[in-house]
Amino acid sequence: MKYETIEVTAGSYRFHCLSKGEGPLVLCLHGFPDYPGSFTGLLSALAGAGYRAVAPYQRGYHPDTLSAENRYQTIELAQDALNLISALGYENAVVIGHDWGASIASGAALLEPEKVRVLITAAVPYGSKLPEALLIDPEQQRRSWYMFFFQTALAEMAVSYDNMAFIRRLWQDWSPGWNFTEEQFTRVTNTLAQPGVLAAALTYYRCALDPEYQHADVAALQARMGENIRVPTLHLHGGKDGCIGISTTEGMASNFSGPFELELMPHAGHFLHLEDPNFVHKRVLEFLAMYDAAL
Numbered sequence: 146m147k148y149e150t151i152e153v154t155a156g157s158y159r160f161h162c163l164s165k166g167e168g169p170l171v172l173c174l175h176g177f178p179d180y181p182g183s184f185t186g187l188l189s190a191l192a193g194a195g196y197r198a199v200a201p202y203q204r205g206y207h208p209d210t211l212s213a214e215n216r217y218q219t220i221e222l223a224q225d226a227l228n229l230i231s232a233l234g235y236e237n238a239v240v241i242g243h244d245w246g247a248s249i250a251s252g253a254a255l256l257e258p259e260k261v262r263v264l265i266t267a268a269v270p271y272g273s274k275l276p277e278a279l280l281i282d283p284e285q286q287r288r289s290w291y292m293f294f295f296q297t298a299l300a301e302m303a304v305s306y307d308n309m310a311f312i313r314r315l316w317q318d319w320s321p322g323w324n325f326t327e328e329q330f331t332r333v334t335n336t337l338a339q340p341g342v343l344a345a346a347l348t349y350y351r352c353a354l355d356p357e358y359q360h361a362d363v364a365a366l367q368a369r370m371g372e373n374i375r376v377p378t379l380h381l382h383g384g385k386d387g388c389i390g391i392s393t394t395e396g397m398a399s400n401f402s403g404p405f406e407l408e409l410m411p412h413a414g415h416f417l418h419l420e421d422p423n424f425v426h427k428r429v430l431e432f433l434a435m436y437d438a439a440l
Contacts, residue, residue, distance in 0.1 A: 207342070386415045
């Protein structure tokens with residue numbers, strides 16, 4: 146079964162996506178520094194289980210979705226996911242997200258729970274624990290140094306330098322022991338090297354931390370992030386994650402009023418879906434078999 150590359154107009158943007166399979170929709174949302182191709186293994190597993198799996202380039206990760214007004218706040222990106230569900234011809238979907246994609250998927254489930262049948266997140270937990278850790282936990286502050294560096298004018302130049310060696314070091318720090326291939330690395334850096342894309346990816350962090358990048362017309366919606374989510378949710382987290390410490394998952398269940406499961410993977414790092422794909426695919430399909438009535 147071959148992958149299909151599709152273009153979908155959703156909201157004000159033309160999204161480029163990978164698609165595979167037929168059936169109920171599963172939307173797979175990537176994070177940073179990444180691209181939709183990191184989900185190809187999961188797309189195959191989902192297609193084989195009877196789903197249509199679609200992985201879009203997130204807003205700003207393709208020149209066709211650059212925002213002239215730097216509109217990359219989480220809640221606006223969550224609306225992209227909801228718009229994509231409709232634009233693909235579905236009333237609802239399973240939504241899976243890794244890293245930034247996890248926060249975006251959570252936002253979609255919060256905004257329109259009737260549109261998100263099941264939520265599966267990886268590497269970035271939902272709730273107040275991570276924001277609190279950025280303020281008071283020196284260990285998480287050390288892990289998150291790059292977020293603060295990305296606020297500076299030097300960031301784009303530094304990340305671009307020497308064929309994005311900066312990105313290579315992040316991968317090595319975040320997923321210690323993961324022997325990623327040069328092809329995997331090059332596909333991601335080629336994505337970020339497209340005109341305007343790296344600046345957009347860094348602006349995600351500026352929109353999160355710098356009020357100057359935040360827009361008043363979505364302030365009320367953005368403030369809802371952290372409210373309880375009621376759809377069935379599975380969160381996957383690596384015990385060796387060098388980006389987001391496992392301690393940020395403590396008490397996570399309190400943020401969910403629906404069924405919630407936390408799966409800790411002791412030997413995995415941040416890119417757990419690439420480090421141990423067999424386990425992740427199996428766990429995802431098991432959760433969907435329990436909670437997704439659409440199939």
